Amino acid sequence: MHQKRSFICELPQMKEQPIKIAGWIYHLRVLSQTTFLVVKDATGIIQCVMQTDLNSNLHLRLDDCVEVVGNLIEDPRAPNNWELHVTSIKKLSESAQMLPFNSSAVVENISPEIKIENRPLVLRSEKHGGIFKLQAKMIELFRRYLTENHFTEIVTSKIVASGTEGGTNLFQMKYFEKIAYLAQSPQFYKEQCVAGLERVFETGHVYRAEPHATSRHLTEYYSLDVEMGFISGPEEIIELERGLLNYMFEDLNRTHAKTLESFGQPVLPSMEKAPTWEFGECLERLKTSFGRTDLVDDLDGEAERQLCQLAQQEFGVPAVFVLGFPLSARPFYTAPRGEHGAAQSFDLLFRGLEITTGGQRLHRRSELESALKKKRLEPASFESHLRMFELGMPPHGGFAIGAERLTAQILGLSNVREATLYPRDRNRIAP
Amino acid sequence: MHQKRSFICELPQMKEQPIKIAGWIYHLRVLSQTTFLVVKDATGIIQCVMQTDLNSNLHLRLDDCVEVVGNLIEDPRAPNNWELHVTSIKKLSESAQMLPFNSSAVVENISPEIKIENRPLVLRSEKHGGIFKLQAKMIELFRRYLTENHFTEIVTSKIVASGTEGGTNLFQMKYFEKIAYLAQSPQFYKEQCVAGLERVFETGHVYRAEPHATSRHLTEYYSLDVEMGFISGPEEIIELERGLLNYMFEDLNRTHAKTLESFGQPVLPSMEKAPTWEFGECLERLKTSFGRTDLVDDLDGEAERQLCQLAQQEFGVPAVFVLGFPLSARPFYTAPRGEHGAAQSFDLLFRGLEITTGGQRLHRRSELESALKKKRLEPASFESHLRMFELGMPPHGGFAIGAERLTAQILGLSNVREATLYPRDRNRIAP
Numbered sequence: 001m002h003q004k005r006s007f008i009c010e011l012p013q014m015k016e017q018p019i020k021i022a023g024w025i026y027h028l029r030v031l032s033q034t035t036f037l038v039v040k041d042a043t044g045i046i047q048c049v050m051q052t053d054l055n056s057n058l059h060l061r062l063d064d065c066v067e068v069v070g071n072l073i074e075d076p077r078a079p080n081n082w083e084l085h086v087t088s089i090k091k092l093s094e095s096a097q098m099l100p101f102n103s104s105a106v107v108e109n110i111s112p113e114i115k116i117e118n119r120p121l122v123l124r125s126e127k128h129g130g131i132f133k134l135q136a137k138m139i140e141l142f143r144r145y146l147t148e149n150h151f152t153e154i155v156t157s158k159i160v161a162s163g164t165e166g167g168t169n170l171f172q173m174k175y176f177e178k179i180a181y182l183a184q185s186p187q188f189y190k191e192q193c194v195a196g197l198e199r200v201f202e203t204g205h206v207y208r209a210e211p212h213a214t215s216r217h218l219t220e221y222y223s224l225d226v227e228m229g230f231i232s233g234p235e236e237i238i239e240l241e242r243g244l245l246n247y248m249f250e251d252l253n254r255t256h257a258k259t260l261e262s263f264g265q266p267v268l269p270s271m272e273k274a275p276t277w278e279f280g281e282c283l284e285r286l287k288t289s290f291g292r293t294d295l296v297d298d299l300d301g302e303a304e305r306q307l308c309q310l311a312q313q314e315f316g317v318p319a320v321f322v323l324g325f326p327l328s329a330r331p332f333y334t335a336p337r338g339e340h341g342a343a344q345s346f347d348l349l350f351r352g353l354e355i356t357t358g359g360q361r362l363h364r365r366s367e368l369e370s371a372l373k374k375k376r377l378e379p380a381s382f383e384s385h386l387r388m389f390e391l392g393m394p395p396h397g398g399f400a401i402g403a404e405r406l407t408a409q410i411l412g413l414s415n416v417r418e419a420t421l422y423p424r425d426r427n428r429i430a431p
Numbered sequence: 432m433h434q435k436r437s438f439i440c441e442l443p444q445m446k447e448q449p450i451k452i453a454g455w456i457y458h459l460r461v462l463s464q465t466t467f468l469v470v471k472d473a474t475g476i477i478q479c480v481m482q483t484d485l486n487s488n489l490h491l492r493l494d495d496c497v498e499v500v501g502n503l504i505e506d507p508r509a510p511n512n513w514e515l516h517v518t519s520i521k522k523l524s525e526s527a528q529m530l531p532f533n534s535s536a537v538v539e540n541i542s543p544e545i546k547i548e549n550r551p552l553v554l555r556s557e558k559h560g561g562i563f564k565l566q567a568k569m570i571e572l573f574r575r576y577l578t579e580n581h582f583t584e585i586v587t588s589k590i591v592a593s594g595t596e597g598g599t600n601l602f603q604m605k606y607f608e609k610i611a612y613l614a615q616s617p618q619f620y621k622e623q624c625v626a627g628l629e630r631v632f633e634t635g636h637v638y639r640a641e642p643h644a645t646s647r648h649l650t651e652y653y654s655l656d657v658e659m660g661f662i663s664g665p666e667e668i669i670e671l672e673r674g675l676l677n678y679m680f681e682d683l684n685r686t687h688a689k690t691l692e693s694f695g696q697p698v699l700p701s702m703e704k705a706p707t708w709e710f711g712e713c714l715e716r717l718k719t720s721f722g723r724t725d726l727v728d729d730l731d732g733e734a735e736r737q738l739c740q741l742a743q744q745e746f747g748v749p750a751v752f753v754l755g756f757p758l759s760a761r762p763f764y765t766a767p768r769g770e771h772g773a774a775q776s777f778d779l780l781f782r783g784l785e786i787t788t789g790g791q792r793l794h795r796r797s798e799l800e801s802a803l804k805k806k807r808l809e810p811a812s813f814e815s816h817l818r819m820f821e822l823g824m825p826p827h828g829g830f831a832i833g834a835e836r837l838t839a840q841i842l843g844l845s846n847v848r849e850a851t852l853y854p855r856d857r858n859r860i861a862p
Contacts, residue, residue: 005661007581022661023629024823041661042581042629063823065661092661093794096821103627103823117815120822123627132628136584143571150438150473153567155653155834157853158589158636161861173604173613176642180860182604189853192862196534196554197563198454198473204635205589211607222586230436230453230472230496230523363524384548384862390527391551392455392494392534403586422588422620429611430592431623431815 003069009043011072011082018087021046022067024124025060026104035060038079039068040103040124047078050086062102063095063121112417117431119421130259131419135407137255139203141248142224142401149240151199151226156189158182158205162381169209171219182207185400187333190227191361192388194396198229203403213426215415216353218404220424226358227398234337234344234360237397238276238321241348241356245271252410263411274319275311279342282322285310297326305352319350332371335360335397344397351409358399365389434500440474442503442513449518452477453498455555456491457535466491469510470499471534471555478509481517493533494526494552543848548862550852561690562850566838568686570634572679573655573832580671582630582657587620589613589636593812600640602650613638616831618764621658622792623819625827629660634834644857646846647784649835651855657789658829665768665775665791668828669707669752672779672787676702683841694842705750706742710773713753716741728757736783750781763802766791766828775828782840789830796820 003020011019023041035052037060038045048068060066070086100117101110103124115122123129143153160183163170171182186202193200206223226244231237249268253260260267277285282299286292290306299307299322312318327336327343335344345359362368365386369379379386407419417423422431434451442450454472466483468491469476479499491497501517531548532541534555546553554560574584591614594601602613617633624631637654657675662668680699684691691698708716713730717723721737730738730753743749758767758774766775776790793799796817800810810817838850848854853862 009581022825024825042583065823065825067661092826093824095823099822117818118822119623120626120819120824123624124823129627132585133583135586136578139584139586140574140578143574147567147571150440152473152564153570154563154852155566155570155636157651157855159638159651159855159860171604171606173602175602175860176640176857178860188862192550193554193852195551196560205586207590209607220588220590230498387548388551388862391530391549392496392526392555393524393551394453394455394496395523421585421624424588424590426607429590429606429609431619431819 005067007043008039008041008046011046011084014072017071018069019072019084020067020069021084022065022092024103025062025064025066026124026126028060028062030055039066039084040126044080045126046080046082046084048084048086048089050089054086054089058089058091060089060091061095061097062104063099063124064091065093065095066090067092112415116417116423116428119431127259127262130256130262131407131411131413132421134252134256134259134411135403135419137252138248138407138410139222139224139403141251142244143201143203145244145247146199146201146226149199151201151228152193152197154186154190154193154197154200154202155204156183156186156193156202158207161384171207171209184208185223186225187331188385190225190398191333191393191396192385194227194229194398195388195391195393198394199227201226211426215417216405218416218420218423218425221405221416221420222403224401224403224406225398226400227396229394229396231360231395231397234323234346234358234397235276237358237360237399238323238346241358241399242271242274242321260411263413265410265412268410269317269319271317271319273315273317274321274348275315276321276323276346277307279322279324279326282307282320297329299347299349299354301353304349304354308349308352318352319348322347322349330359332375332377333361333368334371335362346399348399350406351412353405353409355406355409356399356401358397360395360397363389363393363395436498438474439470439472439477442477442515445503448502449500450503450515451498451500452515453496453523455534456493456495456497457555457557459491459493461486470497470515471557475511476557477511477513477515479515479517479520481520485517485520489520489522491520491522492526492528493535494530494555495522496524496526497521498523543846547848547854547859550862558690558693561687561693562838562842562844563852565683565687565690565842566834566850568683569679569838569841570653570655570834572682573675574632574634576675576678577630577632577657580630582632582659583624583628585617585621585624585628585631585633586635587614587617587624587633589638592815602638602640615639616654617656618762619816621656621829622764622824622827623816625658625660625829626819626822626824629825630658632657642857646848647836649847649851649854649856652836652847652851653834655832655834655837656829657831658827660825660827662791662826662828665754665777665789665828666707668789668791668830669754669777672752672789672830673702673705691842694844696841696843699841700748700750702748702750704746704748705752705779706746707752707754707777708738710753710755710757713738713751728760730778730785732784735780735785739780739783742780749783750779753778753780761790763806763808764792764799765802766793777830779830781837782843784836784840786837786840787830787832789828791826791828794820794824794826 027038348356458469779787
């Protein structure tokens, strides 16, 4: 008789015995009479107990794939209170005699390179698989909040004829007889779609030919992009992001408490309390509290950490929205804030690192043309984009969050590669 | 006083007057005393009524962006039973004097090229914006069903060192000093992730350097990819897809009935009734019903239409799972079905077109090596992938659905470009 396999998470609800499960051997202890094995599937783990002679021809090893049939017994001594008494076991697939490490080992001290080259074992680890399960949930929550707030998901091309910001750090590709580039951001497309749908988001890859290999940069990352129309200023965009992150954080605190805990992380803070500080105010604070006088038109990594520290002291949350960056340091499409060279543009610093850049954009063709000229860019080469501004473009703005970077900040990972399944940098294109 | 802007869909629930809305002018009728305008935002439309002299300095045009303040009056003669009596109106942004077409025009007869070059107007159209709203919902439902069934979303790199299937139709790119390629599918990555997480899905772009420009092909499309472990055969994958599509179709029938209707489409069928026919059986049926004797190891477009027609006649649903394609026509990693050269591989034909390819994969390194050699590929060049099969790889399989193609089939669009915001083909890389 072909018996249906059950998921481990479903077992306590199941009435009929025997039960069939399948998964990996996550722990294994062979005694002379009895063998204890913990089996792990997509949904959980369960301890299985069997007579050791059932194993005599199988030579079970850690990380083998097995199918197990047995009877479920309630036992308060077992993890999760249930134990499977094995009546038969079958090896579905064998792991190598010598693995670089086992999935249930302490993965902490293994080098990032070895982890990337053995992704299945890392993903199978309860703790480290948790990084990517949390990331998946985070992306899901991002989409869900926006969908509930009248945003439509868009899918836009990553093959483009020119850069969105003037053309540095672009990857070049051969496109039949033409040259094309990989998109640095969906910026132009999300603005165009706002002119049709008013509120849009996209979750997708963006590409930066960054020649530097740092712990924060990837050449390919997953960007959580938002753009909205009919705004009266960047404060509305900040409000949206605040609500969005609150929603995401509250849910993750509830659903992924175990992963946060296993990485020694406190619960994620409420973003309601995160202050919004003007750029000039930030420079003042950095001067007063840290004696810094070296910053002029941008923040550096140290300043990002210092500002989060100040926000933590004053508001109990290690996060600041910095608003009003100098216009000169921002892309051409950025709207000005007042008359004195500031931009309607903000960064969100979180736990010492910039995780978002956003702002209000120019929405009139004539203003965009002037702005391009000021940056010594040729309006004619942006014609296919500028045209769209004549079709009824509302005042608008938005922001983008790097998914890997946010995951790393949430879990306190020191390198963004730890939160990237298949990282790409200066030196790595495989696996 | 700064009054908060309300969404049009919220108006009937609102108690306080006056009300402020913002949106585009979707319809406009100016009489000597009274002006009627329909305003559209992200959430709906509402008829606004105002004294014509309020407009005397504004020169309102269709597709302008406006902010309107007024009092909401219930009126059974108005569309949706409510009407806004305007007390003040402000133009936020102006559309060009001459538009190629208006968003409320009948977009039907406009050429695909003009539509692509004026995306905002197409998206603003109630009917044609509906294509992309339905697509967004479809993708959301895909993810939601899988998440509820223990699948984890993964994000994998699109920059790869080599092709997954031997190397034709690959786009080449310059990656610093190296040559890299754009991924044709996440096949290898999703298999590797199954070895860690058991059940995974990805929604992301894939790239095919297709030199042919047809109504069904794009060089970049959005692939809805699924892979699952611990299966006993391809029938389980077919069952999963059947359940998934049923879930998606039932929801779309309910939530997007208006869009289905505006494209003259019947409700989406229940996939429970779609038959699974062996490849050999399909050839027999095509011979019996259509006298076809020309097909040997694959189906052609006509055969796909004919098989859907037969399924419609016999089971009332224009869809067939075709299982057991000849192994010779499938990629090296495909598992064999029996001893006679068939593959554990299937296509789903829906309304006359293949929308899915899937199947069970080989899961043992030794079998993969033999299969590579049979296809005259060098195992050594797949080493970084083959290694993963020694880390505890369960029997597994999966499938992929092209999002644009499925959208087109759902709405009866004759060209997949109609369901692609920014299509890429042999000749197009902008906008």
